[in-house]
Amino acid sequence: MAAVQQRNVEAQTVAAQGEKGGSRFFFLIIVFMFWFSSYIYVPVLSPYVEHLGASYVMVGAVLGVYGLMQILFRLPIGIGSDVLNRRRPFIYLGLFASGASCLLFLAGADPGWALAARAVSGIAASAWVVYSVMFAGYFPKEETGRAMGMLQFTTVIAQLASMMISGYVAEHWGWNAPFIIGSVVAAAALLLAFRLPEQQQDKRENSIQIKDLAEVIKEPLLVKVSLLSVLAHCVLFITMFGYTPNQALAIGADKESLGWLTLAFMLPHAAATLYGSRWFGRLLGDQGTLLLGFAGSALFTLLIPSMPTLAALCATQVGNGFMQGLIFPLLLGKSVSGVAPFKRATAMGFYQAVYAIGMSGGPFVAGWMSSAYGLKGGFWLGGIAAVLAALLSWIWIREAGKSGGQAQRSERRLET
Numbered sequence: 474m475a476a477v478q479q480r481n482v483e484a485q486t487v488a489a490q491g492e493k494g495g496s497r498f499f500f501l502i503i504v505f506m507f508w509f510s511s512y513i514y515v516p517v518l519s520p521y522v523e524h525l526g527a528s529y530v531m532v533g534a535v536l537g538v539y540g541l542m543q544i545l546f547r548l549p550i551g552i553g554s555d556v557l558n559r560r561r562p563f564i565y566l567g568l569f570a571s572g573a574s575c576l577l578f579l580a581g582a583d584p585g586w587a588l589a590a591r592a593v594s595g596i597a598a599s600a601w602v603v604y605s606v607m608f609a610g611y612f613p614k615e616e617t618g619r620a621m622g623m624l625q626f627t628t629v630i631a632q633l634a635s636m637m638i639s640g641y642v643a644e645h646w647g648w649n650a651p652f653i654i655g656s657v658v659a660a661a662a663l664l665l666a667f668r669l670p671e672q673q674q675d676k677r678e679n680s681i682q683i684k685d686l687a688e689v690i691k692e693p694l695l696v697k698v699s700l701l702s703v704l705a706h707c708v709l710f711i712t713m714f715g716y717t718p719n720q721a722l723a724i725g726a727d728k729e730s731l732g733w734l735t736l737a738f739m740l741p742h743a744a745a746t747l748y749g750s751r752w753f754g755r756l757l758g759d760q761g762t763l764l765l766g767f768a769g770s771a772l773f774t775l776l777i778p779s780m781p782t783l784a785a786l787c788a789t790q791v792g793n794g795f796m797q798g799l800i801f802p803l804l805l806g807k808s809v810s811g812v813a814p815f816k817r818a819t820a821m822g823f824y825q826a827v828y829a830i831g832m833s834g835g836p837f838v839a840g841w842m843s844s845a846y847g848l849k850g851g852f853w854l855g856g857i858a859a860v861l862a863a864l865l866s867w868i869w870i871r872e873a874g875k876s877g878g879q880a881q882r883s884e885r886r887l888e889t
Contacts, residue, residue, distance in 0.1 A: 533840015551822020745798025
């Protein structure tokens with residue numbers, strides 16, 4: 474009798490694991506489609522806005538409003554999800570806003586429409602708070618780092634796939650083609666998302682109060698990784714998701730060639746996202762990996778304006794993609810690693826709202842510097858931001874060496 478009960482328990486455990494694995498895979502499909510619809514036009518966005526007659530300052534405003542909206546919306550969305558104990562409505566919001574932003578780009582040929590459309594896409598990206606937390610909920614707490622690695626890898630693959638075809642479809646079917654494709658993919662993903670089961674926390678853990686929020690946002694590790702993420706996103710949205718395509722066109726590349734630029738950045742970025750931070754984490758520890766990533770990113774960003782050919786520019790993107798890929802999964806996993814499950818959306822909302830400052834301020838200030846000094850001015854800003862982040866990482870290495878010793882290094886390896 475006992476043996477039969479044991480077999481039943483084992484069968485139920487296997488079934489539960491299989492069901493959870495299926496939910497993970499289905500969720501990752503929706504994540505792929507979400508980011509595909511959001512990024513299919515990114516490589517041609519700044520050239521497109523410039524094509525509409527906008528100055529570099531206006532281009533910077535269009536690029537920067539994406540982050541500004543996330544500063545405003547990410548934390549409220551995270552708090553709302555925790556307070557309501559609901560995830561699905563915010564998943565729907567992200568997909569609906571992503572599709573709506575693509576339609577707004579099609580609404581008119583004035584830069585003002587592009588500004589409004591990019592603002593709505595910022596609202597869509599704000600829902601990523603809940604995507605991140607919901608996927609982490611499919612894993613035990615000790616596997617949060619693995620979950621974030623899988624999520625980040627899927628994000629990178631979606632960005633790669635969409636951005637690779639962006640220049641081609643714009644070259645052959647016109648500027649509007651990426652926006653049309655993006656809206657269709659977002660609509661299809663929304664239909665799939667209606668099949669997602671709701672994910673709720675235990676009722677006794679569900680009550681979050683203002684004092685809980687204050688405790689979350691004062692967590693020292695969360696504050697540190699959020700600050701580093703501001704600088705990391707400043708670099709990313711000045712370079713590959715900002716002005717690097719303009720630099721490619723300025724040295725004679727055509728829109729279709731932007732796919733090679735995207736491939737050069739995203740392939741090593743995906744590899745580093747999935748494996749790099751784990752391998753280098755074992756060798757260098759978390760802070761050492763961050764130091765390497767930021768220092769390398771500073772070097773490759775500062776080299777961008779001096780590259781005379783598309784091939785040379787792509788070489789800088791290979792290095793930059795890999796170095797930045799070391800950084801993001803590590804910071805993302807650390808942002809919620811010490812937070813209780815029923816507070817994770819709040820912590821993630823704080824983290825993502827703070828790093829959106831870099832997404833907004835970086836390209837906006839870079840647009841001003843590019844107007845004053847040419848495109849090289851914006852890349853100087855990105856290089857300075859990466860150097861500052863490397864210095865902060867170096868300071869934390871010294872602090873860890875003084876206070877942590879071998880025990881803390883072993884603990885960090887386990888967390889990674």
